[in-house]
Amino acid sequence: MLFSLLTHKKVNALSIDLSARAISNLFTQKQNNFYSKASIKNPSYYIKSRPLTSLADQNSLSSTAQAFCFKDIEAKWVERWNYSSRKNANAILSTHHNIQKKNSERSLDSTKNTFFYVLSMFPYPSGDLHMGHVRVYTISDSIARYHHLTGKNVIHPMGWDAFGLPAENAAIDNDVSPNEWTKKNIQTMKSQLKTMLVDVDWEREISTCDPEFYKWTQYIFLQLWKSGLIYQKNASVNWDPVDMTVLANEQVDKNGNSWRSGAKVEKKKLKQWFLKISDFSEELLQDLDKLELWPENVKQMQRNWIGKSVGVEFDFSVKTLDKNLTLSVFTSRPDTIFGVSYIAISTEHYLVDKKYLPSDKAESIIDFSKSLSKNSDKNINSKIGIETGLFASHPLDPKKKIPVFIANYVLADYGSGAVMGVPAHDSRDFDFANANGITDFISDSGKSELFCEKGVLKKIPANDIFGGLSSDDAAKRILEICKISGLGRVKTQYKLKDWLVSRQRYWGxxxxxxxxxxxxxxxxxxxxxxxxxxxxxSLSKRGGxxxxxxxxxxxxxxxxxxxxxxxxxxTMDTFVDSSWYYFRFLDNLNNKLPFDPVKINSLMPVDIYIGGIEHSILHLLYSRFITKALQTSSTLKYNSSVLNEVKKGLDNPLSIENTVEPFKRLLTQGMVHGITFKDPETERYLKPNELEYTNESEIPWIKSSKKKPLISYEKMSKSKFNGVDPRSVIAEYGADVARLYILFKAPPQDVLEYDTKSIVGMQRWVAKLFRIVSMVEIKFKPIKDYKILSDRDQWTAQQKETYLLTQKSIKLATDVFENSFTFNTLIASLITLSNNISLLPTVTNPHLDLHISETYALNSLLVMLSPIAPSVSEELFERLHLNNNTYLKTIFAYSWPKLDKSGLVSDKAVCVVQINGKVKFKLEMYSVLFNNETELKEIVLNSELAQRYFIDKNTGKHVPIKKTIIVSKRHLINFIV
Ligand SMILES: [Zn+2]
Structure with missing residues (x-):
């Protein structure tokens, strides 16, 4: 941000002057409010931007070079890149890389045999590209282009998650077939993606609704069935009454609503297909630790969802009408076994049956249980139950009879569907006991205290041998004794349930x-x-x-x-399609198998996967599961490791550990929020035409009331009138500026607050780059021998400063693309570099030739910019190189600039200034200045500190200097006055 432009506090006068001038020249706070962090939070930032000309007028560069004609430039380069024959282009580019390697010292070590798989979550073809798409595909395209510049073989495919309910519902509403509707949308979105300059390998395109794709989804289904990982079960399932279909547990939110329709989910008994994800609970959990490049919050969400707990399963004996049954109950706190007041079973437990319940109450109990299960979501926060009339005997205190309740909070499919109620040590049990008249945990004095931590067991007659032990020691002893009697055992339980994949819908x-x-x-x-x-x-009605x-x-x-x-x-849940699509991209023309395992070995895992955090559990967990489950198939088993050490593209990739994971690195991107205006009294959302701007620098007024609206940033939505159509943004500013803006406005993980005004800042900067290039293009000469860059002894301070800034940018930009993905800092650094270049005398004065440090800076700047703003970088680069007969026709045939660590060392020294042999002050400056007496004297005498000593206070005149002694080795200058 702006502040990063002001980091040269401790450098010499010259460079302070440079940055200060640079900033005042282009990026004053006033003009570029979009730089200020504080202004983002403050609604008063809402200032109408100044026209481009006012900037140009202030600029020391020629103001005749105005805005650039982005439409022509985009069209020219899109054609040049030639999307349709990418294979060809790749071949040409790799040849160029070889030429480049021979001709230039700055190439990175050859990595062209290395593959790099960049993937963004494929879109649902709704027909309209929204700002969220623009964000995610700009990120993935920039990363892909960067890796291309580093010489890797980049795989950057795109496809369509094309099955699903929205297509079916839209088809019903518009009276077209879902197939037609989907195909049309795919065409529309494909052309929209191209307008964003997203360079995708369309030869790898897939669509999940294409029989050539879903043939293999079906094949995988059969393979998993053969492996015993698919089964049918009659179960109580989540039923969405609006979309008229069942849902997986992952598709029901914490309030019991459908993830898609938002309807309250009901319970229904149906025979359905399940995938045995629960077989992989432990592996899915353990391997999260190996995913070092995943965000911790996503891993934690998956851990919580898998929900492992280690505890003890106790057997309670229950006397029913005619026999004794065993009721197994899991607890993670075996030390509280003596505090059991009741046993709670789920409404679907096998004991809820006429043949077991006391005959006089059986019917009413079963009725009540049914009503509980039907309204399970309504009662989610209240603890409702009914006594069954059955009693269990305690495994360690057989005389104690414990009532058995049916309770709404017990899940049928967690453990055995029964839990032990310990009101004194568990808050949920405490609430249930209080609500259902259970009182045996209350002391004689009437106190009912809740103590949930671990502690020391009180001595009571029943627990004679355990009294006085700590919770942990008591748990161990209790387990030992139960093992001997066979009434208890260690058990590990998971919350993760099998994945229900049947859907009662057509379009799947x-x-x-x-x-x-x-x-x-x-x-x-x-x-x-x-x-x-x-x-x-023809679909006439929803549902079924x-x-x-x-x-x-x-x-x-x-x-x-x-x-x-x-x-x-x-049909299948569409999450089955998306759980394996990334394999198909790598071998999409294979007509014998979903993919060739040998091919997959060298190309998987995906190196970086980019998508929304809302997929943390659903899609990402399913994909990890399917990747592991495929290992059980004889035809699809492959041998790939997630670990970094595996070099892709080698014939025999070295697998260090047999851990299969689909995505090595995960980058989750935040949402795009739009500026939203509300009426302060009614909180009604206001349409743009209800507002007026009376003063450019102020926030708008509400036309009717003349009041100031409430301003906030919220998720874009038609009902809030805060949506921004990416098509109009691209049409107005061009794709390069839109991409720059999206990446500059916020780091990828954060929410992006879209603001139509501040995009102008990026437009100005690109226009400035065009002005710089127009000043130097005639005299620009490409660097023939990069070795000269290492011989910097004779360079001037300014040339050294330019080189230092270039190296700083290279270091930062490389780190951004490899590790941090904070593109905003990268762009800020390129702005700093361009400011420096724009002020160079060799740039502003047409009669001076560019120094090699300056040529190098300009070249590097454009290469570093090209992944983010590809068409303008291409255009500018070509303008510089057009007269150069070795020009390779595209910037992407050149290499990412290599960091020169020696160039990062600032060649500065502290200069000691003496007057008549006495030290007066110190100044930081380039050592090289000590070779040039005139220049050194001038800088020292013009420094601010010198004014105190060299100006006569009485006369205001310069003190005459009789003699100057310079001791270069000691960086000392002594003035004799
Ligand atoms: Zn048959």
Whole structure:
């Protein structure tokens, strides 16, 4: 930010002067409010930008070179890059890299055999690109272009997450087929992506609704079924009454609402398909620790979702009508076993049955239990239960009879569906006991205290041998004794449940199974895949799978016995498609397998995966699971490690540890928020035409009331009138400026507060770059021998300063692309560098030639800018190199500038200033100045500190200097007056 431009406090007078001038010249606070951190939070920042000309007028450069014509420039370079024949381009570029390597010293070590896989989460083809898309694809494109410049073979594909409910619902609303609607949207979005200058390898394009893709989703489904990782179960499932389909646990939020429709989720008993993700709970948990390049918050969310707890399972004996049953109960606090006041079972527990319950109460208990389960989400915060009339005996104190309750807070599928209630040591149990008249934990004096920490067991008759022990010691002894009696054992429990993948909707991958009356559920033969989704259907109403009514499609023959069979009419959760799509990008034309495992070995994992944090659990957990589950398949098992040491592209990648993970590094990007105006009285959202701007520097007024609106930044939404259409932004400012702005406004992980005014700042800066280039393009000569850069002894202070700034930028920019991704700091650093260049006498004076340090700075600046602002960098670079017969036709054929660490060392010394042999003050300056007596004297005498000693206070005249003695080795200057 601006403050980074002011870091030269301790350097010599010359460089302070330079930065000060640079700032006043272009980036005064007043003009460029978008630089100030404070102003982002402060609504008064809302200042109308000044026109471009006022900037140009102030600039020391020619003001005739005005704004650049970005439309022509973009069109020219998009054509030059030639998206359609990327393979060709890659071949040309790699040849250029070889030429480059021979000709130049600055190439990085050859890494061109190394692959780098950059992936952004593929979009749902809604038909409209929004600002969130612009943000994520700008990030991934910039990263991809950077790695290309470092000489790697970059894989940067794009595809479409094309199945799903929105297409189905939109198709119903617009009376078109989901297939048509989706295909049209894909075309639209594809062209919109191109206007953003996103350089994607379209030859790798995939779409999940394409039979050539979902054939392999079905194939994978069958492989996992063969591995025993897929099963059907009659279960109580989450039912979305609006979208008329079941949902996975991950798709229901903490308030019990559907992730998509927002409807209150109901419970329904259905026979459904499940993926056994629970088999991988421990692996999914353990391997999170190996994902060193993932954000900690995402890993923690996954840990919590997997929810591992280690404890003890106790067996309580329950006497029912005619027999004794064993009720197994898990607890993570076995030391509290003597505090059990009740046992709570879920509404779906097997004991909730007429044959076990006391006959006089059975019916009413079952009715009550049903009503509890139906309203489970409404009662989520209240602890409701009913006594069953059954009693359990305590495993360590058999005389104690413990009442069994049915309780709404016990989950049927967590553990055994039964928990022990210890009101004295658990707040949830405490609430339940108080709400349901359980009182045995209350002391004689009427006190009911809650103590949830670990402590020391009180001695009571029942726990004779454990009294006095600490919680941990008591837990160990209790477990030992239970092991001997067989009434308890160590148990590890996970909250993670199997993944329900059946959906009662049409627009999804058909599940490749048929039902035969003699063979039961039977898999479709692999040779008969894909089970095609009929596309010529008319959808008239929401809900229910239309496949059920398509008799011709539905009725088929059993692959096993040949008799009549009926197809499965449910389709797969679209998260199944997206859990493996990144493999297909690497081998999208394979018609024998989803992918060739040998090919995958050398290309996986994805080096950097970019997407929204909202996918922390759903998509990212499913993908990790599928990657691991594929290892159980004989045809798809591959051998890839997530660890960094694996060099991609080698014939035999060295796998250090057999850890398979799909994404080595994860970069989560924040949302884009829009400026939002509300009426201060009613809090109603205001439309733009309800506001007026009376003064350019002030916030708007509400037209009708003349009051100031409430201003905030909120998630963009039609109902808040705060959306920004990326198409209009690109049309107004050009894609390069839009990309620069998006990356400059906030680090990727943060929320980006979109502000149409401050984008002008970026436009100005790009215009300035054009002015710089226009000043020097005629005299620009490319560097033939980079070795000269290491011989800097004779350079002037200013040349050294330029070189130092260039190296600082290279260091920062490289680190940004490799590690930090704080593109805002990178852009700020390039601005500093360009400010320095713009003030060089050799730039402003047409009669002076550029020094090699300056040529190098300008070249490096453009190469470092090119991943972010590709078309303007190309254009500027070409203007400089047009007369150069070795010009390679594209900036992307050149190499990322190599850091010269020796150039980072500032060649400065402290100069000791004496008058008549006595030290008066000290100044920091370049050592090289000690070789030039005239220049050194001039700088010292003109310094601020010198004014005190060399001006006669009485006369105001300069004190005459009789003699000057310079001791270069000691950096000393002595004036005799
Ligand atoms: Zn059969």
């Amino acid at each position: 991958t058909p599940i490749p199974f048929v039902y035969c009356s003699s063979c039961g559920p039977t898999p479709v033969a692999e040779s008969d895949l894909p089970v095609k989704l009929p596309v010529d259907v 799978s239309i496949l059920n009514s398509l008799e011709k499609w539905k009725n088929t023959k059993c692959p096993s016995c040949g008799n009549h069979a009926v197809r499965e009419t449910d």
